[in-house]
Amino acid sequence: xxxxxxxxxxxFLLLGLSQALEQQSLIFGLFLxxxxxxxxxxxxxxxxxxSDSHLHTPMYFFLSNLSLVDICFTSTTIPKMLWNIxxxxxVITYAGCITQMYFFLLFGGSDIxxxxxxxYDRYVAICHPLHYMVIMxxxxxxxxxxxxxxxxxxxxxxxxxxxxxxxxxxxxxIPHFFCEFNQVVQLACSDTLLNNIIMYFSAGxxxxxxxxxxxxxxxxxxxxxxxxxxxxxxxxAFSTCASHxxxxxxxxxxxxxxYLSSAAxxxxxxxxxxxxxxxxxxxMLNPFIYSLRNKxxxxxxxxx
Numbered sequence: 001x002x003x004x005x006x007x008x009x010x011x012f013l014l015l016g017l018s019q020a021l022e023q024q025s026l027i028f029g030l031f032l033x034x035x036x037x038x039x040x041x042x043x044x045x046x047x048x049x050x051s052d053s054h055l056h057t058p059m060y061f062f063l064s065n066l067s068l069v070d071i072c073f074t075s076t077t078i079p080k081m082l083w084n085i086x087x088x089x090x091v092i093t094y095a096g097c098i099t100q101m102y103f104f105l106l107f108g109g110s111d112i113x114x115x116x117x118x119x120y121d122r123y124v125a126i127c128h129p130l131h132y133m134v135i136m137x138x139x140x141x142x143x144x145x146x147x148x149x150x151x152x153x154x155x156x157x158x159x160x161x162x163x164x165x166x167x168x169x170x171x172x173x174i175p176h177f178f179c180e181f182n183q184v185v186q187l188a189c190s191d192t193l194l195n196n197i198i199m200y201f202s203a204g205x206x207x208x209x210x211x212x213x214x215x216x217x218x219x220x221x222x223x224x225x226x227x228x229x230x231x232x233x234x235x236x237a238f239s240t241c242a243s244h245x246x247x248x249x250x251x252x253x254x255x256x257x258x259y260l261s262s263a264a265x266x267x268x269x270x271x272x273x274x275x276x277x278x279x280x281x282x283x284m285l286n287p288f289i290y291s292l293r294n295k296x297x298x299x300x301x302x303x304x
Contacts, residue, residue, distance in 0.1 A: 009168045012097050012184070013090040016081065016177045017273055028085045034284050035078045041287030042067035048300040055300055058136040059125070059240075062118045063290060065145055069114060070283035073107040076100060077178035077279055097179040102160040105181065109152030109206055115248055116210040117144040122241040123217035127224045155202055162195050176272040178279075207255070214248055243290045250285060254278040 017027055049055045049064040080100065084090055092100070124135050159181060166188040176183050185195050221241060228234045254277035291297045 009094050009172065011091050011093050011172070012179065012187075013173045014081070014084060014092055014177060014179070015090060015173055015175045016084070017276070024085050024088075028082060031078055031280065032082055034280050035074055035082070038074050038280070038284040039071055041284065041291075042071045044301060045287050045290065045297070048297060052300040052303060055296060058121050058141045059118070060296075061141050062114055062121060062145070066111070066114045066118070067287065069107050069110045070286055072103070073111060074280060074283050076103045076107060081177045092179065097174075097184065098160055098163060101163065101179045101181055101184065102156050104178065105156035105159055106152050109155050110148055111251070112206055112210045113148035113151060114145070115244075115251065116213045117148060118244050119214040119217040119248070120144075122244055123220055125240060126221050126237050151206075155206060159195075159198060159202060162198055166190050166192065166195065176275070180272075180275070207252075211252060218245070243294055246289050247282075247286055250289075251278060251282050254282055 018024070045067040046064045049060045077100065080092065080096075084092075121136055125132050128135060163181070163184060166185070167190045168187055169189040171187060174180070174183050174187065181199065185192050185199070188195075218241075221237075225234050225237050228237060254274075291301060
């Protein structure tokens, strides 16, 4: 059975987080609340940064882009989940599943690249403060964001096209609340070796490479902070990257926790439940982390 127009597959079934009917209202209310908080909180960050001239700096330029990506990231999965619960339907079309998978990979990759760019920004600010504005000029910041989008588009396009070559049999139930790439590949009847190779290679290159870049940046940052003679100077230097470090720890901690725990338990339901952490909870908490730990953002939100 060939993919594309020759395939007999027209739809998949998203099993969601729970099959119990009495829990559907609770799940709907909880996820609707988290989604609204995510959109509203990240939108406030974007509006605060764009409206306050004091925040027109590289760090907040990257932050506003991260907030935009987080809104799009959650909007890829949660509205469809809420719609299915409301209509008591589990169906997602084949085209809709591939589209959802594409945009999930796109915005997830952009999230990773932006966190890496923000780590580089903090590295330059602390390790090369006198040359900060020269190095982190508008052109470089725009280029870093552009490269982030290009790399994410190419990766998500490659992985989505690789799914199109697969053929599927009668088992079309996805034990997840969205079309998670690995879960969809596991349903295929055809050979998935090439898909798995590309999936693990991309994950290693994107996540592993980005995490290595972040860790290298922070190793240099810590070395520079230790070289500052005064305790006040050390605290001030560390406070400029505390919010970013918190977001990075939350994002990578939840992603690694999800995939390591799912690999150990081999439970698709456990993986779906745990993935809520990085698909919903982390984007929701990012605005709180930056607004609570950052006086500039607090001031801009108050003025806004």
